[in-house]
Amino acid sequence: MNAQRLRGLIRKEFLQILRDPSAIAIAFVMPVLLLFLFGYGVSLDARQVPVAVVVDQPTGETSAFIGGLRQSPYFSPTLYPDIAAARRAVMARQADGILWLRSNFSRQLLSGQTASAGALVNGVDANNARILEGYLQGVWQTWLQLRAQAAGTALIIPVIPQDRIWFNPALRSRDYLVPGLIAVIMTLIGALLTALVVAREWERGTMEALMASPVTMGEILLGKLIPYFLMGMGGMALSVAMAVWLFAVPLEGSLWALTLASALFLLVALGMGLLISTLAKNQFVAAQVAIIVTFLPAFILSGFIFDIQSMPQAIQVITHIVAARYFVFILQTIFLAGDVWPVILGNAGALLIMAVLFLGITWRKSRKRLD
Template structure:
């Protein structure tokens, strides 16, 4: 190991990064862009759901129920004269659901009989439909309880769930999406960008020239690792700053731990990037492989958006090979829960093993030879 050679290689890499607009785009523009997009564009928290309300015969009872809907911030009720019109609106996706109070509604309530409230939801977006359903149940239960209270005989429900939501009591989806996104961004810089730049060296013949110099393979590899490590950490810090500063995501864990696990994950990502480029010495193919084996899994199989225990068993097993899975778990814990050592240590161990595996394999595969 010769420090001067290493320094020269690192400096070269930085100069290239600074002068290559696409590297800057991936390293600085993409993180900001993705964070803004996810921070503002993606939300599973429904507000003002358009809801069709059909009241066959308006009475005081129907008015009190509809009043509950109107007061709820979840719904934006719209009145339709009949079910035919409401169905059409639902079919045209103008409303997400219909609440139908039939003509016998008030009569039966007043007689003390049980009457039903018809609810129709558009099941196409199953998740959204379930959320609409849940919110409606809440409004309905409230209304029943209040009616009973007004009548002087508080409604007694046998079992009621008392929810205690830890870590994210308001269940803001931003608070869990933004930390997860950091994993995606670091994958982008660590694996995709690195794979592309090394493949470019092969394509342009600069790798052959480097190999003919006294520079050792470890120096050449470190010459790539160090600059992109710095870039990746830069991307991470930028993302954390945006998450905390712009999106008000709490950071409950310690910053030092964040730096440490980020380093671990970045080493895995860099290892994968270097390995990919040593297999595919062509930018187009390297880019494709990097997207398929690192970027997409970081998105879909990491637990960042989709819940891993719900996946079918073969895919659940597959997720154990996805480094982002461990990192996302640590990140969500660090941001929302704090330094929960069992989570951090377990996942860090997995990341360490993966880093050793990928970097070791890269080192083994890299010879100063062309064949």
């Protein structure tokens, strides 16, 4: 390894980056665009859900209950004259559910009997249906408690849960999704940054000139890895800044732990990109393979959106070879819980093994030969 030749290769790569700004766009523009699109477009929170309300016999009690529904930020209730009209609204996707207060609702309530409210939920979107059902139960429980307090009586419930939400007390899905989104984005960016560089050298014929020079293959790989590693860390810093200051995601852990974990993961992503680029020798093929092999598994199998424990056992085993899985766990822990070292060190160790594996295979496959 010659330090002077290595400095020359690094300088050459930086000059190439300045002449071809596509790498700058991948490292700095793409994270901003993807974070904007996914950060604002992907949400598991239900807000202002349209609900059809049917009241067979309006009374003071039904008006009070509907008033509580209107005060909730989760619902946008609309009154319908009868249940048939409400059903048509659900069929036309004008409402996601029906709240039906039958004619005996107030009579049962005032006589001390158990009053029931009918809730019909559109189950086409199962996740949204479960969220809507839980919100309706919450509004119903809150209204009963307020009514009991106003009457000066105690609300008799066999079990009163006392909830405490750890790490995300506001229950904002964005606080959970944005750290995972950073991992998915950095997987794509890291792989694309290096997936194109070696293939570009082969396509332009400059790889033959490099092989005819005294530089070793290790110097060539390092000369390409170091500049894009620095650019990738810059893109990671930009993504973290957007998460904290734009999306208001709390950062409970330390910056140095986040930096070290990000550096390890970026080495894995860059190693995958270099391996793809070394084997493909064509920019178009390298870009397609990078998206299929890195981005799609990271999006689906990393736990970013879909819970890994809910997947079939065979798929859970496959997720262990997806590097983004470990980085998602690290980011969500550092952002929301803090420096929980058993989680951080265990997943960082897996990333270190994968980085050594991919970079080692790339070095073994790279030879100063034209075949």
